Amino acid sequence: MAHSEWTRREFLRRTAAVGAVAVGGPTLLSACQSTGGGQNTLDAARSSGTIRIGIANEQPYGFADSSGNVTGEAPEVARAVFRGMGINNVQNSVVTFDQLIPALNARQYDVVSAGMFITPQRCSAALFSNPDYTALSALLVPRGNPQQVNNFTDVAQKNVKLAVLSGAVEKGYATSAGVPEGNISTLDTQDSMLRSVIDGRVYAAALTDISLQWLVRQNPGAAVEVTQSFQPTENGQPVISAGGFVFRPGDEPLRDAFNQQLGSLHQSGDWVRIAEPFGFSAANVPQPDVTTQRLCST
16 A cells, blocks of 8 residues: 555554553553464464454444444454354454554554455565455545546546545545546545545545545435446556455464355355345455466565
8 A cells, every 4th residue: 555564544543442452551462462382373362262453443343333343344254254263252353454463563463354454565574364355446526526536547637636535545546547646535434534535635535435434324414426336446457455464473373264164155155144234245355367476476
């Protein structure tokens, strides 16, 4: 992703924690530095029946609902995977997206469950599961799309202003398509992006199609719409955007056991049942040629 090696989309950021709570004070950190008894993370989780996940409070990937319950595609898939591994107690920590991998490696939790895109930069600092889902890009535009802007090339050619999220991949896609830096506003939240389009401060806002379609459903009165989904390009090459779960280097046993159960969910159709309420469909199940090895090396 464009400016930070760790961030993807940082909307709906909260620093408050849910469950095991977030970035941390010394009490949490010291409590999490040992799995106990010399066990690896997988064995410790199976022994205790408990695993700790980190989320970024980003809808619809992983967030706290109005009742404070953690939900979203990634936490719900993670719970199903861990149940299949005999681990039934999932504790949650909320951090900002750019702190997900640093906090993971500081042992504040065991798995990032936040829909994080698999990129070479991130692969150099952490282990990724097999791809959990794939997604296309889209633009949020005024209702009716009077400028007929449907992709990043249109943004560049029609010289309109664009909003992206801080540190997110979309800025790189935009500049690669020829959008001038001066036409790009970097914002911190989904709500700020929505307001910027409604108020006319920018013409369009860029995110995954899943994110933007969810945003419009949550704001039915807003005079905006989502363009048709498209595959972005970077340096003239199509980009495959796929998200996964993230593990610490050295936790290969946990990652491998997780992959086995995740594959079963994909193959059985249970993944679609779990993810559908959050705007995902069978079209988001990764194709066999979309592999972590490929995404980490491109």
